[in-house]
Amino acid sequence: MNTGNNIQDELNELNSxxxxxxxxxxxxxxxxxxxxxxASVLAKVKGEAPVSASEEIAQLSPLLAGISRKLPYSVPxxxxxxxxxxxxxxxxxxxxxxxxxxxxxxxxxxxxxxxxANFPETVVEKLSDRGTKVVPMVKRKWMRLAIAxxxxxxxxxxxxxxxxxxxxxxxxxxxxAVKKASTEELNDFIKSTVVNVTGNNVPVTAxxxxxxxxxxxxxxxxxxxxxxxxxxxxxxxxxxx
Amino acid sequence: xxxxxRSDAELLIQFRQPQTKEQAFTAIIKKYQEKLYWHIRRMVVxxxxxxxxxxxxxxxxxxGLENFREDSQLYTWLYRIATNESLTFLEQQxxxxxxxxxxxxxxxxxxxxxxxxxxxxxxxxxxxLAIQQLPEKQRLVxxxxxxxxxxxxxxxxVLETSEGALKASYHHxxxxxxxxxxxH
Numbered sequence: 001m002n003t004g005n006n007i008q009d010e011l012n013e014l015n016s017x018x019x020x021x022x023x024x025x026x027x028x029x030x031x032x033x034x035x036x037x038x039a040s041v042l043a044k045v046k047g048e049a050p051v052s053a054s055e056e057i058a059q060l061s062p063l064l065a066g067i068s069r070k071l072p073y074s075v076p077x078x079x080x081x082x083x084x085x086x087x088x089x090x091x092x093x094x095x096x097x098x099x100x101x102x103x104x105x106x107x108x109x110x111x112x113x114x115x116x117a118n119f120p121e122t123v124v125e126k127l128s129d130r131g132t133k134v135v136p137m138v139k140r141k142w143m144r145l146a147i148a149x150x151x152x153x154x155x156x157x158x159x160x161x162x163x164x165x166x167x168x169x170x171x172x173x174x175x176x177a178v179k180k181a182s183t184e185e186l187n188d189f190i191k192s193t194v195v196n197v198t199g200n201n202v203p204v205t206a207x208x209x210x211x212x213x214x215x216x217x218x219x220x221x222x223x224x225x226x227x228x229x230x231x232x233x234x235x236x237x238x239x240x241x
Numbered sequence: 242x243x244x245x246x247r248s249d250a251e252l253l254i255q256f257r258q259p260q261t262k263e264q265a266f267t268a269i270i271k272k273y274q275e276k277l278y279w280h281i282r283r284m285v286v287x288x289x290x291x292x293x294x295x296x297x298x299x300x301x302x303x304x305g306l307e308n309f310r311e312d313s314q315l316y317t318w319l320y321r322i323a324t325n326e327s328l329t330f331l332e333q334q335x336x337x338x339x340x341x342x343x344x345x346x347x348x349x350x351x352x353x354x355x356x357x358x359x360x361x362x363x364x365x366x367x368x369x370l371a372i373q374q375l376p377e378k379q380r381l382v383x384x385x386x387x388x389x390x391x392x393x394x395x396x397x398x399v400l401e402t403s404e405g406a407l408k409a410s411y412h413h414x415x416x417x418x419x420x421x422x423x424x425h
Contacts, residue, residue, distance in 0.1 A: 053390040061419045067364050103364045105388055107279055120270040123299045
């Protein structure tokens with residue numbers, strides 16, 4: 001099949017003035033585009049592969065890449081001891097970049113002398129101090145529950161005994177209680193109780209009557225009459241105390 | 242062979258044995274103290290603050306190392322703790338002073354300017370001021386990539402962020418820093 005002739009025929013039929021044999025296009029490509037295309041495609045394909053931080057910053061920002069990564073912070077003498085030379089923070093791999101090659105990665109801050117040399121001991125010491133730390137008892141949940149249960153138990157038992165004893169006191173028969181009481185208890189009770197005896201309530205015992213008779217043996221009837229006449233009548237109260 | 246020259250795996254084995262536990266811990270501190278110190282100091286700027294944070298980091302390491310699962314590198318794990326402690330410290334500072342984030346950043350810039358070795362004409366100091374203009378996360382990403390040259394894959398584990406997001410964050414950070422340096 002002759003494609004060129006077919007297109008010519010078609011153009012003739014359309015009365016077109018276009019020349020189908022002309023391969024000249026108005027577009028142009030950057031110089032060396034095709035030379036670098038394969039590498040460019042490969043770079044994109046490998047896009048997921050890790051790129052070093054230095055390469056990345058050079059691509060991203062020539063300005064930053066030109067500054068040295070060394071930090072301006074200063075550190076006290078002997079701060080880093082022997083580790084300082086090996087520290088990755090102090091190595092510069094950005095010399096090829098424009099901006100970052102002028103900035104050092106070294107931190108400009110200072111650190112007290114001997115800080116790192118003594119740091120491990122400081123931490124170990126701190127850990128020892130923490131070992132003797134007093135932990136509050138109430139911090140534990142089970143302890144709080146135990147305390148609450150104990151208090152509730154004490155209150156319940158106290159309440160039970162209190163109400164039980166109170167009920168027993170109110171229902172005790174006084175006669176039974178006196179019967180149960182010992183002689184000593186009764187004597188103590190009598191001694192501690194003041195009794196007011198008035199008028200007809202004066203107790204008269206056999207012992208009293210005999211003693212009275214003996215007392216009045218030497219007293220004449222006249223004297224007794226005179227005494228009785230001074231005494232109040234039956235209707236009058238006699239205070240024997 | 243000095244303890245600090247031992248591999249992380251060896252140090253971890255020694256840490257798990259009571260008789261060599263403290264020795265191994267001291268070796269771990271000696272091995273990583275400087276890297277972690279600078280990572281922290283770039284975030285908090287002041288030495289005393291960096292010292293406090295670094296001590297807290299190693300106390301956490303002491304408490305957690307026994308249960309450290311070796312599915313990630315010790316170095317990555319340490320960086321994660323240091324990063325979290327630094328962010329917590331900055332967060333506490335914000336709460337304590339009850340100021341906005343921009344005020345804290347201004348405070349950090351002022352701390353840089355207050356450094357007795359500060360020289361406004363030196364590019365190194367200008368770069369530090371430029372870094373402080375960045376949001377916290379971008380500052381972290383820039384610090385880990387630019388100074389520590391940490392691969393994105395590892396940084397992704399430290400910051401628990403996708404590699405794509407980290408790359409974008411780093412690119413933004415670089416552009417902002419560049420702009421700052423050009424304009425100051």
